[in-house]
Amino acid sequence: MPKNLFPLDSARKFEDQDxxxxxxxxxxxxxxxxxxxxxxxxxxxxxxxxxAIVNDDSAEDILNAPLLTVHKLSGPFAVEGAKPGDLLVxxxxxVGPIPQEDSGPLAGQGWGYTxxxxxxxGGGFLTDQFPDAYKAIWDFNGQxxxxxxxxxxxxxxLIHPGLMGTAPSAALLAKWNKREGDLIATDPHxxxxxxxxxxxxxxxxxxxxxxxxxxxxxxxxxxxxPRENGxxxxxxxxxxxxxxxxPVFVDGANLSVGDLHFSQGDGEITFxxxxxxxGFIDLRVDIIKDGMDxxxxxxxxxxxxxNVDPQFSEWIAFSGxxxxxxxxxxxxxxxxxxxxxxxxxxxxxxxxxxxxxxxYLLLGAAPIEGRLSGVVDIPNSCSTVYIPTSIFDFDVRxxxxxxxxxxxxxGAPRASSR
Numbered sequence: 001m002p003k004n005l006f007p008l009d010s011a012r013k014f015e016d017q018d019x020x021x022x023x024x025x026x027x028x029x030x031x032x033x034x035x036x037x038x039x040x041x042x043x044x045x046x047x048x049x050x051x052a053i054v055n056d057d058s059a060e061d062i063l064n065a066p067l068l069t070v071h072k073l074s075g076p077f078a079v080e081g082a083k084p085g086d087l088l089v090x091x092x093x094x095v096g097p098i099p100q101e102d103s104g105p106l107a108g109q110g111w112g113y114t115x116x117x118x119x120x121x122g123g124g125f126l127t128d129q130f131p132d133a134y135k136a137i138w139d140f141n142g143q144x145x146x147x148x149x150x151x152x153x154x155x156x157x158l159i160h161p162g163l164m165g166t167a168p169s170a171a172l173l174a175k176w177n178k179r180e181g182d183l184i185a186t187d188p189h190x191x192x193x194x195x196x197x198x199x200x201x202x203x204x205x206x207x208x209x210x211x212x213x214x215x216x217x218x219x220x221x222x223x224x225x226p227r228e229n230g231x232x233x234x235x236x237x238x239x240x241x242x243x244x245x246x247p248v249f250v251d252g253a254n255l256s257v258g259d260l261h262f263s264q265g266d267g268e269i270t271f272x273x274x275x276x277x278x279g280f281i282d283l284r285v286d287i288i289k290d291g292m293d294x295x296x297x298x299x300x301x302x303x304x305x306x307n308v309d310p311q312f313s314e315w316i317a318f319s320g321x322x323x324x325x326x327x328x329x330x331x332x333x334x335x336x337x338x339x340x341x342x343x344x345x346x347x348x349x350x351x352x353x354x355x356x357x358x359x360y361l362l363l364g365a366a367p368i369e370g371r372l373s374g375v376v377d378i379p380n381s382c383s384t385v386y387i388p389t390s391i392f393d394f395d396v397r398x399x400x401x402x403x404x405x406x407x408x409x410x411g412a413p414r415a416s417s418r
Contacts (some may be wrong), residue, residue, distance in 0.1 A: 010109065044278075049066065053065065082251065125338075148245035241393075
């Protein structure tokens with residue numbers, strides 16, 4: 001096993017560990033360790049809310065989830081010799097739930113969760129149709145996930161980090177803050193907000209001297225969106241065996257990682273749509289000198305996906321076009337067409353006895369595939385959602401006999417928006 005450079009004690013909060021990680025992006029956050037090119041190492045990761053979401057049949061914790069505190073990132077890890085303009089090569093050697101802890105109060109100890117976030121606290125891809133908070137708990141049996149809140153399905157998890165990236169330079173950070181601030185200014189009171197500005201009070205800034213936290217926290221970028229450094233890309237195929245090439249913007253690159261997922265559908269559509277968990281990840285790093293110019297990788301990471309994907313041979317797929325629910329035509333709006341495809345899939349699954357919320361949670365957590373199927377035929381883009389049929393305990397295909405009726409069980413816990 002590679003040496004663990006960032007161990008986490010499950011009995012202690014993230015901020016009380018021997019090594020302190022961070023929850024913001026800033027070039028002044030110092031590394032917790034230095035690794036050499038070609039070196040392999042292990043990193044423990046805490047789920048993004050650090051235990052605020054619990055294994056029960058209530059969604060009050062999702063309703064009141066502390067979004068200002070996320071994400072709980074492990075790192076940064078400096079890579080010896082890395083300079084701005086290089087490419088950092090990151091191999092995911094292994095990734096999984098918390099080792100040897102198959103029960104306990106933390107997500108990753110034999111279980112994980114998926115949440116539909118309330119519109120006024122994060123929202124989601126379909127927040128106008130699903131404004132209230134809901135939760136599903138998933139139990140792990142080896143690589144398989146099942147849920148008492150979404151019965152009748154089981155699937156193999158494609159475990160991956162939702163968030164990994166390098167530190168921004170001061171110039172890049174200023175660019176982020178300027179463009180996102182300009183966007184917020186176009187509709188400053190929107191719910192959910194258009195973007196998330198720096199917020200110093202809940203910033204955790206690793207080994208930076210505490211007297212600098214207020215200043216740096218007022219500049220540091222929130223970790224919610226993906227950006228040029230990688231970040232919260234939520235790509236389900238960044239699994240074991242993946243190789244990622246990250247742009248380097250600061251000396252050492254300063255790589256950080258967190259937000260592990262047991263499984264996720266393309267888009268992570270409920271916002272906390274993956275099966276969230278804590279766990280471990282084994283990494284190996286290397287450097288391609290001047291790789292950003294050599295390969296034209298100036299703005300975003302490129303990657304080679306892993307080879308451990310669950311193998312599905314049959315799918316049921318749903319399509320959507322860029323027409324609103326009110327019948328308004330939009331021009332080649334692929335975001336809208338994917339929303340419509342997801343809504344069509346949800347409507348279909350309710351015919352088998354699922355509530356709309358159970359179906360929505362399932363699309364976020366299960367290994368569905370989302371595709372841009374047509375983006376040139378004006379005025380309608382076409383997006384599609386593919387659901388593997390084998391994840392269901394019953395025949396989900398249309399037939400002359402009509403849809404099988406499941407027992408929806410206790411359903412997904414709900415907490416009404418206030």
